Amino acid sequence: MEDWKKYQELGLDLYRKGKFEESIDAYKKSLELNEDLESYKFIGNSLMVLGRNEDAVVEYKKCIEISENWYFYKALGWALLGSNRLKEAENAYRKSLCLHQEHESYLGLGLTLNNLSRYEEAINAYRMSLGLQEGWRAYQELGLTLNSLSRYIEARDMFSKSLSIIESNKEKETVNTSFVKVGLSKSLEGMQLFEEALKVFFDASDPDEKEWDCIHSIGRKLVNNSNYDLAIRYFSLATKRYTNIYETEAALVWAIIKSGRSSEYQNYISNLVISEKWDLIDFYLNGINHDIDHIYDKESARYMMYKLNKVKCLNSRDAVRYAAINEISLKDGLIMEFGVHKGDSIRLIANSLTNQVIHGFDSFYGLPEDYVSFYRKGAFSTEGNLPLVPSNVQLHQGWFNKTLPLFLKNNKVKYSSLIHIDCDLYSSTKTVLSLLNNTIVPGSIIIFDEYFNGVGWKENEFKAFQEYVEEYGVTYEYIFYSRIRASNVVVRITDKK
Numbered sequence: 428m429e430d431w432k433k434y435q436e437l438g439l440d441l442y443r444k445g446k447f448e449e450s451i452d453a454y455k456k457s458l459e460l461n462e463d464l465e466s467y468k469f470i471g472n473s474l475m476v477l478g479r480n481e482d483a484v485v486e487y488k489k490c491i492e493i494s495e496n497w498y499f500y501k502a503l504g505w506a507l508l509g510s511n512r513l514k515e516a517e518n519a520y521r522k523s524l525c526l527h528q529e530h531e532s533y534l535g536l537g538l539t540l541n542n543l544s545r546y547e548e549a550i551n552a553y554r555m556s557l558g559l560q561e562g563w564r565a566y567q568e569l570g571l572t573l574n575s576l577s578r579y580i581e582a583r584d585m586f587s588k589s590l591s592i593i594e595s596n597k598e599k600e601t602v603n604t605s606f607v608k609v610g611l612s613k614s615l616e617g618m619q620l621f622e623e624a625l626k627v628f629f630d631a632s633d634p635d636e637k638e639w640d641c642i643h644s645i646g647r648k649l650v651n652n653s654n655y656d657l658a659i660r661y662f663s664l665a666t667k668r669y670t671n672i673y674e675t676e677a678a679l680v681w682a683i684i685k686s687g688r689s690s691e692y693q694n695y696i697s698n699l700v701i702s703e704k705w706d707l708i709d710f711y712l713n714g715i716n717h718d719i720d721h722i723y724d725k726e727s728a729r730y731m732m733y734k735l736n737k738v739k740c741l742n743s744r745d746a747v748r749y750a751a752i753n754e755i756s757l758k759d760g761l762i763m764e765f766g767v768h769k770g771d772s773i774r775l776i777a778n779s780l781t782n783q784v785i786h787g788f789d790s791f792y793g794l795p796e797d798y799v800s801f802y803r804k805g806a807f808s809t810e811g812n813l814p815l816v817p818s819n820v821q822l823h824q825g826w827f828n829k830t831l832p833l834f835l836k837n838n839k840v841k842y843s844s845l846i847h848i849d850c851d852l853y854s855s856t857k858t859v860l861s862l863l864n865n866t867i868v869p870g871s872i873i874i875f876d877e878y879f880n881g882v883g884w885k886e887n888e889f890k891a892f893q894e895y896v897e898e899y900g901v902t903y904e905y906i907f908y909s910r911i912r913a914s915n916v917v918v919r920i921t922d923k924k
């Protein structure tokens with residue numbers, strides 16, 4: 428047998444054994460001797476398993492150069508979807524479907540369209556997939572999209588079908604039904620069938636921890652409907668399952684107190700007093716401006732208690748933005764937003780300050796790096812398209828470290844009146860604050876959109892600002908924050924060394 432074929436055989440053997448790095452090496456050696464489609468394909472497949480989607484894109488494109496086959500377009504679609512290159516993924520799936528109507532390509536297309544917020548088209552794609560071949564995954568994804576559109580009854584039916592396919596399936600053992608069950612539980616919650624929702628939720632063997640939002644949302648509705656028995660039972664179960672989520676215990680105590688049955692639970696409550704969790708519970712019970720569902724973690728609760736207790740807490744993100752605009756005292760300074768995306772917040776600012784120019788900075792290709800697990804590199808990309816904005820907005824497209832120095836060089840105004848930072852990341856916030864340092868003066872107002880009380884808060888905008896004030900000897904005061912998760916806050920610079 429020729430040597431390149433031997434390397435291919437070795438590559439396949441290693442691939443089947445799950446030794447993906449070694450398999451790639453073997454196929455690469457084969458390619459040095461002879462260019463062959465199979466080698467590119469298996470290198471691509473290994474890269475996909477290793478999560479190296481961008482590299483897999485390159486390999487599948489080579490396959491397509493050699494043979495325009497539907498299968499390679501589909502594989503390319505998955506790789507592009509994994510890289511968050513959504514428009515390209517859509518094109519790849521559509522090309523695949525032109526060549527061959529196949530259910531997985533429709534599923535991938537549905538996922539892509541869903542990520543592009545084109546929900547009705549996504550629903551059609553999932554239905555096409557199911558028309559070609561019924562599958563638990565397509566039903567599940569359809570259910571998720573319907574849930575997000577609050578079409579709970581249809582969503583419930585889709586999740587139920589997904590579960591019944593898994594049940595009757597040979598692969599039953601290998602499929603994790605938790606995700607489907609959590610989806611179903613949310614549909615039932617949407618239908619106000621709380622008891623059933625809870626049953627399904629707790630039947631899910633291993634729901635992701637981030638689903639704990641679901642616990643609070645159902646539990647809170649139960650308490651508000653005075654269904655205390657169920658709420659207490661529910662939160663008790665939740666505390667056993669999510670032992671590391673402090674809020675659940677706090678929520679349980681809250682339900683107990685609201686039910687007026689604290690004496691029955693006296694022992695339980697006093698046990699918590701000696702545990703670390705008490706300060707959070709204390710916080711809920713004293714009800715400083717917040718309700719149970721607005722607290723992300725213990726540290727946020729502490730921050731609110733000790734650093735923000737005199738600061739005005741408003742009901743929504745937009746209320747905080749309007750309040751900040753009203754606080755502007757430095758006239759004719761720069762008004763800037765970092766992180767424009769589809770333009771929601773910049774429109775609000777521009778429509779409130781119609782006589783001034785608002786400068787909006789964004790790559791319009793999304794985040795330059797991963798932020799939190801559900802907002803990866805490329806999240807919020809509009810594929811370079813600029814949003815529609817009022818005429819007093821000037822958009823500056825590109826990465827902040829390129830556009831901002833140029834802007835500052837060409838601009839005569841030397842101080843900032845209002846800076847809206849909505850770029851999520853530590854690195855981006857740090858870049859903006861350092862570059863703007865000379866323009867940040869006593870009286871400058873800065874709004875941070877994801878400052879604290881949400882996933883990853885200590886590592887991002889909060890951290891960048893704390894480092895900035897330390898490094899440049901800046902003093903500031905908080906003037907507003909919002910009563911929501913991932914609270915936005917407004918600071919006013921009071922002094923500088």
Ligand SMILES: C[S@@+](CC[C@H](N)C(=O)[O-])C[C@H]1O[C@@H](n2cnc3c(N)ncnc32)[C@H](O)[C@@H]1O
Pocket residue numbers: 765766767768769770771772773788789790791792793794795806807808825826827828849850851852855
């Ligand atoms: C959460 S979105 C902004 C949301 C927007 N303010 C709104 O109201 O919908 C974050 C934006 O920051 C942008 N971004 C983050 N870091 C950046 C950087 N270093 N350079 C340019 N844009 C960046 C992303 O492209 C993304 O559009």
